[in-house]
Amino acid sequence: MLHAMAGRHPGFAAQGIAYHRGAFVPMEEATISIATHAFNYGTGCFEGIRGYWNAEREQLYLVKLRQHFRRLLNSAKLFRIDIRKPAEDLCEIAVELIRRNGYREDVYVRPLAYKASPIIKVGLLNLEDAYCCFTAPMGAYLDITNGLKVTVSGWRRNDDNSIPARAKATGGYINAALAVADAQAAGFDEAILLTHDGHVSEGSAANLFLVIDGRLITPAAADDILVGITRAAIIDVAGRLGIPVEERRVDRSELYVADEMFLCGTGVQVAPVASVDGRVLGDGKLGDVTRQIQDTYLAAVHGEMPEYLDWLTPVYEP
Ligand SMILES: Cc1ncc(COP(=O)(O)O)c(C=O)c1O
Incomplete structure (x- = not known):
């Protein structure tokens, strides 16, 4: 096993x-x-x-x-x-x-x-x-230091009129499991699922962002994503860093020509992507925008940035 x-x-x-x-x-x-x-x-x-x-x-x-x-x-x-x-x-x-x-x-x-x-x-x-x-x-769920090798899955994301992705259903995760298991069996780290009409949706357990011409682009809520809490946190971070964000329909081919890409989620945190179906993004190294977002996100969730303390609930008495 x-x-x-x-x-x-x-x-x-x-x-x-x-x-x-x-x-x-x-x-x-x-x-x-x-x-x-x-x-x-x-x-x-x-x-x-x-x-x-x-x-x-x-x-x-x-x-x-x-x-x-x-x-x-x-x-x-x-x-x-x-x-x-x-x-x-x-x-x-x-x-x-x-x-x-x-x-x-x-x-x-x-x-x-x-x-x-x-x-x-x-x-x-x-x-x-x-x-x-x-x-x-729990430590890192996926490697967040080296870029991931991802592939576009042949399995489509379950759509809102079959098993709504917006609701985090236990049974719905068989869709993600099929996609990620086949991706890993083929030598990739993670799968990207498309919607039934062939647009980019999300990873197996993560949302995704592209960086194109200094702008962050992420699939819209209506593209069968789990509307991620980390996704919203990153949109918040980007706003404070002055990086423009577009939430919109994303074409599959944009994945191959993006300057940078990263996955995000509670487990995944902010995980840079190095290549999509063998096409290297940028120079294959951690991009500047991804680095800025990752550094800020990790510092914020560790309680190191006073301006983000309202994201956090302390467990122990001070
Ligand atoms: C399918 C899927 N998409 C996106 C996410 C990211 O959501 P969140 O940032 O709320 O953890 C997750 C869970 O982590 C997920 O399982």
Whole structure:
């Protein structure tokens, strides 16, 4: 099994204490039945939130916590899952969970809302809803120092009228998994998915930005993307750095002629792309605009820039 992952990070293992069905329990006790509806039919939705450890201040900062839980509640609404808690309570549970685990390192938080009934029947009505949240220590999800080799996938992004990408559905990730697994099997690091009408959508677990003539260009929300919280953060950073941003329909061929390109997301952070389908972007090295965005983003999420502290929720008492 592991040899298939040679050279790639195998992922991050969940550990410690989890929150499941209203209680904090050891991870081994946070289990579900194999008959669970969400396990059988993908009827769940989730979030991925990062916390960055600032050793100097002995503080762990959760990034855009409220925005993540607001998006979770919207996803849940779409899938008729009633979490029965407002965003504020979900934020508090996440903070308490990290405190109980005592993390003093970078961490990833994974809340999930799902159809819990052990019922064999497709649908969303008259099923029990459940909520859980677990954590894992997490470093880089993708390499963010050397440029990635990406390919345009033959798999199309699931469209808004099949499985809305805007909602972070557990079942929807089979689309991303097909694309990234085939890309990796062919020797690439990551896949770029197109919409059904052949325009650029996003990566398997990341949004993307191109740099063309000093402008940042990113596919529009209507192009079947998960409307990323990091994407919004980067648009914010670009505005403060005076870099113009266009959110618009992006042609596939623009990927091949862009000066720079990077992927962004909670897990991915800001990951530069070196080549697309073998065509080297710029000189294949980290571009100036990407470097500026990456430096600012990483400093901001580590709590090193006072002007971005409103992005962050500190976990521990100062
Ligand atoms: C498909 C997909 N697109 C984009 C993103 C980026 O979203 P965010 O910045 O909110 O993490 C993610 C998740 O990280 C994702 O899974």
